[in-house]
Each structure stands twice: as structure tokens, then as C-alpha cells.
Amino acid sequence: MAFLFGRDVREQFWMKNTSIPLSIAFWGKGGKILRILDMAPCLADPCRVYDPKVAYRGALEVNRGAFRRWGVRPGAVVTIRR
Numbered sequence: 001m002a003f004l005f006g007r008d009v010r011e012q013f014w015m016k017n018t019s020i021p022l023s024i025a026f027w028g029k030g031g032k033i034l035r036i037l038d039m040a041p042c043l044a045d046p047c048r049v050y051d052p053k054v055a056y057r058g059a060l061e062v063n064r065g066a067f068r069r070w071g072v073r074p075g076a077v078v079t080i081r082r
Contacts, residue, residue, distance in 0.1 A: 001061045004080070008055035015042040015050075021064035026056035031078045038064050 013024060018041050025036045035052040039061075042048065052059075058078065067073075 003059040012049045012051045014047045016047045022061045023064045024061045026052040027078045
């Protein structure tokens with residue numbers, strides 16, 4: 001799932017009612033990936049909150065470990081085609 005914002009945000013994510021582990025990449029205005037976090041499933045409160053600790057413009061959730069398998073690391077650039 002992709003999350004796109006028209007400005008820099010500092011939102012946190014959680015995994016409530018998510019049954020599979022995910023990885024999430026956060027990118028800045030120029031598309032450069034700033035952080036990648038691995039997130040654990042959470043089916044009941046309290047759920048852990050994941051804070052990238054950076055301002056970002058977009059975030060992409062994928063199956064946990066997919067970024068690692070694809071060789072995607074912070075510094076890579078995301079391109080969104082509309």
C-alpha cells in the first residue's frame with residue numbers, strides 16, 4: 001500500500017488488525033528513501049507505534065523483507081508514475 005502526501009509529514013504508523021509482517025519505506029520530496037522499518041503484526045491493543053523519526057512525503061508498505069530481497073536501501077529513489 002502506498003501513502004502519498006502533498007507536504008512533509010511526521011506521521012507514525014501502527015499495525016492494528018494487520019495479520020502479516022510488513023516493511024515500510026519512507027521517502028522525501030525528491031523521492032529519496034530516508035528510512036525503512038520492519039513492522040510486526042498486531043491483532044489487539046496495545047499495538048506498537050512505528051516512528052520513522054524523519055519528515056517524509058510518502059511511504060510504501062510491502063511484505064516484510066521484500067525491500068532487502070530487492071536490494072532497496074535508504075538512498076534509493078522512488079519514482080511515482082501517474
